[in-house]
Amino acid sequence: xxxxxxxxxxxxxxxxxxxxxxxxxxxxxxxxxxxxxxxxxxxxxxxxxxxxxxxxxxxxxxxxxxxxxxxxxxxxxxxxxxxxxxxxxxxxxxxxxxxxxxxxxxxxxxxxxxxxxxxxxxxxxxxxxxxxxxxxxxxxxxxxxxxxxxxxxxxxxxxxxxxxxxxxxxxxxxxxxxxxxxxxxxxxxxxxxxxxxxxxxxxxxxxxxxxxxxxxxxxxxxxxxxxxxxxxxxxxxxxxxxxxxxxxxxxxxxxxxxxxxxxxxxxxxxxxxxxxxxxxxxxxxxxxxxxxxxxxxxxxxxxxxxxxxxxxxxxxxxxxxxxxxxxxxxxxxxxxxxxxxxxxxxxxxxxxxxxxxxxxxxxxxxxxxxxxxxxxxxxxxxxxxxxxxxxxxxxxxxxxxxxxxxxxxxxxxxxxxxxxxxxxxxxxxxxxxxxxxxxxxxxxxxxxxxxxxxxxxxxxxxxxxxxxxxxxxxxxxxxxxxxxxxxxxxxxxxxxxxxxxxxxxxxxxxxxxxxxxx
Numbered sequence: 028x029x030x031x032x033x034x035x036x037x038x039x040x041x042x043x044x045x046x047x048x049x050x051x052x053x054x055x056x057x058x059x060x061x062x063x064x065x066x067x068x069x070x071x072x073x074x075x076x077x078x079x080x081x082x083x084x085x086x087x088x089x090x091x092x093x094x095x096x097x098x099x100x101x102x103x104x105x106x107x108x109x110x111x112x113x114x115x116x117x118x119x120x121x122x123x124x125x126x127x128x129x130x131x132x133x134x135x136x137x138x139x140x141x142x143x144x145x146x147x148x149x150x151x152x153x154x155x156x157x158x159x160x161x162x163x164x165x166x167x168x169x170x171x172x173x174x175x176x177x178x179x180x181x182x183x184x185x186x187x188x189x190x191x192x193x194x195x196x197x198x199x200x201x202x203x204x205x206x207x208x209x210x211x212x213x214x215x216x217x218x219x220x221x222x223x224x225x226x227x228x229x230x231x232x233x234x235x236x237x238x239x240x241x242x243x244x245x246x247x248x249x250x251x252x253x254x255x256x257x258x259x260x261x262x263x264x265x266x267x268x269x270x271x272x273x274x275x276x277x278x279x280x281x282x283x284x285x286x287x288x289x290x291x292x293x294x295x296x297x298x299x300x301x302x303x304x305x306x307x308x309x310x311x312x313x314x315x316x317x318x319x320x321x322x323x324x325x326x327x328x329x330x331x332x333x334x335x336x337x338x339x340x341x342x343x344x345x346x347x348x349x350x351x352x353x354x355x356x357x358x359x360x361x362x363x364x365x366x367x368x369x370x371x372x373x374x375x376x377x378x379x380x381x382x383x384x385x386x387x388x389x390x391x392x393x394x395x396x397x398x399x400x401x402x403x404x405x406x407x408x409x410x411x412x413x414x415x416x417x418x419x420x421x422x423x424x425x426x427x428x429x430x431x432x433x434x435x436x437x438x439x440x441x442x443x444x445x446x447x448x449x450x451x452x453x454x455x456x457x458x459x460x461x462x463x464x465x466x467x468x469x470x471x472x473x474x475x476x477x478x479x480x481x482x483x484x485x486x487x488x489x490x491x492x493x494x495x496x497x498x499x500x501x502x503x504x505x506x507x508x509x510x511x512x513x514x515x516x517x518x519x520x521x522x523x524x525x526x527x528x529x530x531x532x533x534x535x536x537x538x539x540x541x542x543x544x545x
Contacts (some may be wrong), residue, residue, distance in 0.1 A: 034295065036455070038136075038137045038198050039126060039130070039137050039140060039186075039198060041140060041184070041189075042126065042183075042186045042267065043123045043126055043127070043143070044123075045123075045182055045186075045263055046122040046123040046125075046126060046179075046182055047123035047511070048256070048259050049178075049252075049256055049257075049259040049260040049263060050178075050248060050249055050252040050257065050260055051121075051256075052122070052252075052254050052256060052433035052469060053248060053249070053251045053252035053253070053256055054119075054120045054175070055120065055121075056251060057247060057248055057251050058116075058120060059225075062116075062120065065113055065116075065117065066116075066117040066120060066121045066124060066223065067124070069113050069114045069117035069126060070110070070114075070117050070118075070121070071114075071122055071129050072102065072286060073107065073114060073128075073129070073522075074129065074143075075132070076106070076133060078100065078104070078130065078143075079100065079129070079133045079134070079139070079143045079146075080102065080131055080134070081096045081097070081100060082135060082142065082143065082228075082410050083134045086533075089327045095218070097146065097217055097218045100146055101146050101149050101150050101153070102150075103223070104150035104307065105150040105153050108151060108154045109149055109154050109159070109160060109163075110160075110163065110197060110543075111163075112163055112165075113210065115151070115154065115155075115172070116172075118151055118179075119151065119175040119176060119179060122144075122179050122183075122516060123183075125144065126144050128146070128463075129143040129144055132212075135192070136200040137199070138199055138212045138213060140197075140218075140437075141183070141187070141213075142197075142213075142216050143346065144182055144183045145182070145216055145217075145225075146458075147182050147183075147492045148176075148179045148180040148183040148184065148330050149180065149228070151179060151180070152175050152176050152177070152179075152180050152232070153171055154176075155172045155176040156169075165247070171248070171435060172249065173239070173244050174236070174239040174248065174249060174425050175248065177217075177236040177239060178236050178239075178260075180228070180229075180232040180236075181229065181232040181233045181235075181236045181264075182233060183208055184225065184228060184229035185229055185232075185233065185286060185288060187199050187290070187293055187523070188229075188267075188286065188287065188288055188293065189267045189268060189286060189392075190267075190296075191287065191289075191293050191294075191296065191297060192293075192294060192295060192296040194294055195295070196324070196412070198287065199212065199213045199335055200294075203243075206545075208288045209489070210344055211348055213293065214293075219339035221374070222290060223290050226288060226289070226290045228407065229288050230288050230302050230440060233264060233306060233461055234302075234306065234494055237264055237306060237309060237310060239311075240257075240260060240261065240264070240310075241313055241314075243257065246451040248414075253452070254318075254450050254452040255452060257450065258318070258320075258533065261310060261314050262316065263286075263305055264283065264286070264306065265285060265286065265306075265309055265311075265323070265327075266286055267284050267285070267286050267287075267317070268282065269459025271297040276421075278384065282391055284330065285299055285303060285307055285327065285520075286303070287299050287300065288302065288303060289303075291509045292448075297332075298443070299330075299332065300346055300353070304327075306527045307327060307387070308386070308387070309430060309542075311323065311324070311387065311390060312373050312534060312535065313326060316390060316531065316533040316534055316535075317449045317531045317533065317534070318446065318449050318450065318451050318459070319442075319446050319449075319451060319456075319459035319460060319462070319463050319533055321391065321459065321462050321463070321466075321533075324387075324533075325344070325391045326391040327387045327390065328340065328344065328384075328387050328388045328390055328391045329341050329344065331388075332374070339384075340384055340388060341384075342368070342385065343376065343379075343383070343388070344382040344388075344391065345381075346382065347373050347377050347423050349371045350369050350370075350372045350373035351370070351469050351473060351525055352367035352469075352477070353368075353369045354370040354373060354470055354473050354476065355472045357369060357471075358472055358476050360514065361500040361501070361502065361509075362498070362507060363476055363480050363497045363500055363505070363509070366476045366480075366482065367476045367477050367480045367518055369472075370472075370473035370476050370477050370508055371477060372474070373473060374397070375500045377389070377392055381405055386535065389535060389536070390535060392466075393463065393466050393467065393532070393533055394468040394515075394535070394536040395523075395524075395527075395532055395533070395534060395536055396466065396470045396471075396520040396521075396532060397470040397471075397473070397474055398520075398536060399519055399521075399523035399532075400470055400471050400475075400516035400517065400519060400520040400524065401478070401518060402475040403477075403515055403516045403518070403520060403523075404474055404475065404478040404482075404512070404516055406457060406519070407478075407512055407515055407516070408478070408482070408483045408486055408487060410540070427507045427510075428507075430511060430514070431510055431511055431514045432517055434511075434514035434517065434518040435514050435517065435518075436515075436521075438459070438464065438467070438517050438518045438520075438521040438522070439460065439464050440461055440521060441519060441521050441524075442460035442464055443456050443460045443525070444459060444531070445460075445531065446459055446460050449531065463533060464521075465515070466520060467520055467532075468513065468519050470516075470517075470520065471512075471513040471514070471515075471516035471517040472509075472513045472521060474516050475512040475516055476509065478512075479497070479512060480497050480510070496508075520532070
């Protein structure tokens with residue numbers, strides 16, 4: 028066994044799975060049944076064994092002198108792809124097979140195979156982004172293949188950065204290169220002194236791929252992907268590794284850490300760049316949050332470049348969540364004054380966290396729900412005078428539980444429909460909607476407690492009666508009033524989404540955006 032095979036423990040297995048996963052099955056489903064045979068035939072002898080002979084000099088000092096040969100190799104690959112439509116389709120529809128092929132014809136190990144794949148991805152990008160020759164290609168091929176070219180380039184070029192600071196498992200960590208922390212070979216993928224150029228190309232490819240994901244319904248291959256396949260592509264854009272719990276995921280330590288495309292040396296950890304932050308925010312607001320992916324919201328909210336930063340964010344989240352749970356618990360026990368204090372403390376902690384931390388920290392709280400619940404509470408206060416405050420009101424006894432069931436059921440059903448319409452899978456729509464409903468219920472309880480105990484008595488005609496109700500509450504009246512108020516606020520909070528046009532209930536509490544192209 029050669030030295031590079033021993034050092035690269037995971038080799039390129041995860042890259043192979045990433046290339047084959049995501050929308051890969053959707054691409055195969057959209058092509059004729061004979062396409063797999065066609066792919067195999069097209070890739071059987073391409074690229075030729077001598078295409079990457081220059082890689083044999085990769086570890087020699089002469090590599091710096093021969094770096095100009097990289098562009099020559101890319102140009103040769105581009106000529107092959109431009110002259111053969113079947114070959115280009117095979118490369119873009121089965122990139123995992125391309126990686127297997129180059130691994131068998133390139134000298135060396137995973138680093139060389141990865142570099143060859145990057146050169147192919149660059150050649151593909153140049154072919155598809157240019158004018159495709161007719162009649163070799165059909166009209167419309169460019170629009171059809173551009174998303175796949177951006178995907179291949181992004182996945183190939185971003186792979187080494189997914190293993191940043193993981194010297195014990197990174198496939199690019201090699202024994203002869205220990206003086207450079209194992210990454211110097213990767214840094215010369217386009218030739219000596221081209222690392223920053225390479226990182227720039229990788230960033231552009233990620234941005235282009237995210238734009239295609241934003242408009243996935245306009246592209247045939249992307250539109251046919253099922254929810255799980257599409258979310259795998261989103262995960263590849265946002266995270267370093269596949270998140271644990273997904274179909275192909277493994278419980279990596281860094282699974283839920285954002286993917287950082289930085290020019291810093293790979294053996295060292297690197298903070299997210301402004302480009303990384305912009306991509307993560309765009310992916311979260313356009314895809315993850317509308318799909319009710321609260322796990323993504325929580326993990327991104329907890330991320331910080333330093334351990335202390337993460338510790339503070341997690342501590343703030345834990346403190347606010349503990350106050351919310353305690354408030355609902357005491358409200359259920361009808362210790363309403365203490366419940367109101369805890370609810371106010373929870374919102375105070377959330378407000379302090381929003382000020383102290385960055386914007387993603389607020390995503391996990393779904394702040395549109397308490398804001399809309401407060402509006403619902405204002406309407407409820409106007410209904411309170413009269414029979415509502417009579418302990419033995421027959422209407423209250425007869426219709427209270429029915430109203431509670433209708434409001435809660437309608438809110439839950441609306442959330443499931445909204446999740447499904449945003450492309451979430453069947454069972455995920457149910458589970459994620461239940462999670463959103465649970466958070467909304469907690470907010471509704473806290474808003475109801477604060478509003479009914481501290482605010483409403485000051486505004487309604489029989490405020491003294493309502494205040495007296497909370498001094499000696501009982502489940503027969505005060506408890507039912509609190510439950511119905513929470514159900515009312517939850518329903519108002521959920522259904523108020525129709526007033527925000529294209530902004531889902533899970534979006535951040537903001538309206539204006541300053542982004543080009545929107």
